[in-house]
Amino acid sequence: MNQIYIVANWKMNTSISDSINISNMLINSNLDHANINITICPPTLYIYPVYQILKNSSFQIGAQNIYSEDNGAFTGEISARMIKDFCDTVIIGHSERRQILKESNQDINQKFISAKNFNLNSIICVGETIEERETGTAKEIVTKQILSALKPVSNFTNTNLMIAYEPVWAIGSGKAATAKDAQNMCIHIRNTISEISEEKLSQNIPILYGGSVNSDNIKQFISQPDINGALIGSASLDPNEFIKLIQKIK
Numbered sequence: 001m002n003q004i005y006i007v008a009n010w011k012m013n014t015s016i017s018d019s020i021n022i023s024n025m026l027i028n029s030n031l032d033h034a035n036i037n038i039t040i041c042p043p044t045l046y047i048y049p050v051y052q053i054l055k056n057s058s059f060q061i062g063a064q065n066i067y068s069e070d071n072g073a074f075t076g077e078i079s080a081r082m083i084k085d086f087c088d089t090v091i092i093g094h095s096e097r098r099q100i101l102k103e104s105n106q107d108i109n110q111k112f113i114s115a116k117n118f119n120l121n122s123i124i125c126v127g128e129t130i131e132e133r134e135t136g137t138a139k140e141i142v143t144k145q146i147l148s149a150l151k152p153v154s155n156f157t158n159t160n161l162m163i164a165y166e167p168v169w170a171i172g173s174g175k176a177a178t179a180k181d182a183q184n185m186c187i188h189i190r191n192t193i194s195e196i197s198e199e200k201l202s203q204n205i206p207i208l209y210g211g212s213v214n215s216d217n218i219k220q221f222i223s224q225p226d227i228n229g230a231l232i233g234s235a236s237l238d239p240n241e242f243i244k245l246i247q248k249i250k
């Protein structure tokens with residue numbers, strides 16, 4: 001796979017002026033990012049202003065979450081139907097949502113089905129906690145997260161699915177996984193997908209690594225054979241650092 005995928009997850013950060021400023025800096029940076037697919041995921045409230053700036057550019061826009069229903073009495077939620085006019089992509093099952101907001105594997109599966117119904121590309125996040133890693137159950141946990149998210153949807157393709165492997169202990173901690181450990185889990189993820197799809201398809205599903213990625217370590221990750229890109233949190237909030245990170249890939 002020649003294409004590299006970089007996804008910026010701003011989480012619940014930025015103000016309206018930060019969002020506009022970062023988007024303008026990206027546009028004006030004249031970044032040559034042929035073969036690097038870049039998706040910016042602002043907080044929901046700022047999707048539309050960011051869309052206004054990036055809509056005719058080569059940057060894509062993503063949401064950080066959706067609810068599984070299309071519309072109705074679900075106070076505070078947004079749906080795939082609503083975001084599809086502004087976003088290409090949605091992050092589903094980020095560990096902060098699994099852990100803090102108690103999303104289950106089943107919720108994540110329902111969200112994936114909804115995203116797919118509206119032709120959104122889903123980035124399904126999986127990853128183990130530090131306890132799970134230390135007790136040797138990391139692969140088992142990740143297998144379960146993947147199979148329960150995907151199994152009933154047998155017709156996913158490499159245009160509607162990416163997987164992000166994000167070990168919970170590496171997120172926002174400054175302690176990234178080693179490239180070797182990340183590769184090891186990403187090949188496990190690819191093998192797991194091949195159990196429920198054609199071999200060729202599993203080879204073409206982009207698998208990203210996430211967790212304390214920055215401009216210093218990005219190259220180690222994307223040079224691994226089964227890592228096709230990265231999901232970036234903190235380092236995407238500083239436009240100079242983010243631009244540097246993309247330049248490093250080039």
Ligand code: PGA
Nearest residue numbers: 171172211212232233234
């Ligand atoms: P981080 O976050 O880059 O700040 O570790 C990654 C993520 O949560 O997606």
